[in-house]
Amino acid sequence: MNVLTAPIKSDTWTKATWEEFIQATENPDYDKAKFYYYQNQLRIEMSPIGNDHAHDHSTILGGIHLYLATHDLNVAIKDNCSYRKADKQEAQPDISCYVGNNADVIPSGTSIISLDEFPPPDLVIEIANTSLADDQGKKRLLYEELGVKEYWIVNVKDFTVTAFRVHGQGSYRIHISQVLEGLQLSLFEEALKMGRETSHTQAAKWLLSQFS
Template identity: 55%
Template sequence: MSKLQTRIPADTWVIATWDEYIQAVENPAHEKAKGYYYNGRMRIEMPPVGNDHASDHTIVLFAVNLFASLKDIALNGKDNCTYRKTGLREVQPDVSYYIGENADVIPYGTSIINLDIYPPPALVIEIANTSLADDKGEKRLMYEDLGVQEYWIVDVRNVQVMAFAVENQGSRRITESQVLPGLAISLLNDALRRTRQMNQGQVGAWLLTQFQN
């Protein structure tokens, strides 16, 4: 086994072949790590175990699921799911969603989602505590190439969501979700700020009243 496979620096992009990447992510030492492969480079992210990352992850999941349920939007979410286009790229976003006509496109029993067979998710979300620069940079390019419709970055330290509509291998900032029509990004920012002062049950009750208006 090469040095690349046994001593891979975490949370940074490393030049690697696809086979080297696969060996790295299958290494038991990286069992709980997240893996990315893009443009001949790989990135292994060790699991974020901090309270802030985990809390924002939870409230964003709750907000999206609650909104879709109240607005009768067909939706299926994936938590840390792996998407693979063999030999070219692999991503493992913190949160991802199939929405609308593709909500049920991935059958149960599927492990890694093969993008040679299935479409990419409509919405991808990365929770950025220590990885903000990469989420705004390389990963943003990666998701543009992947063909998602919308990309959100939850900036934990600055308590905000940055949302991007993706089309024609480019992206632009938006203030309202296009895949979840009627969901204002400012409302998600308000919810995040409230979690700094009250528990998630209280924030959830507040979101419910906002979404019902």
């Protein structure tokens, strides 16, 4: 299939050259899509995000802000930011963070962050609904190769946060964040459940009581 003339199936890795990938990202038909490129394949995610994905995205993002407000950490948070290593890889995680000395490394006015010029984010987070299998598989390999330090997968179906510490292009499970020092991920799992059963307000109040 020629990806430049035929519709691209969403949520599927499709063989493509880098030039075809770039042209797909510039196609107005996909202006609301998320893009990934890895091992000479592109992936476009266009499936409806839906209430659960949007709700849990807000819970995690708000929870990180609350944690930072109660801890002495210098962090820059990016929401749906694109990271590109020219001719090789691209990723657009739901949430990403630069921490410590890296927090101020990306200048204002930057659009797509070039990983040929800047370091990768220290933390990337994918909010997984229909994309869960891929978030656990190929995207995990992609983020290992990009050199992020930590990767979280938030499963909206069962309120779990599966986190990995990345080291030497490999990764291993963790339950306490090493990038957001000391953050117990089980607290976010409880907040996800609470946010669905009650409201973001109650989940935020509970998290704040745990962090303070």
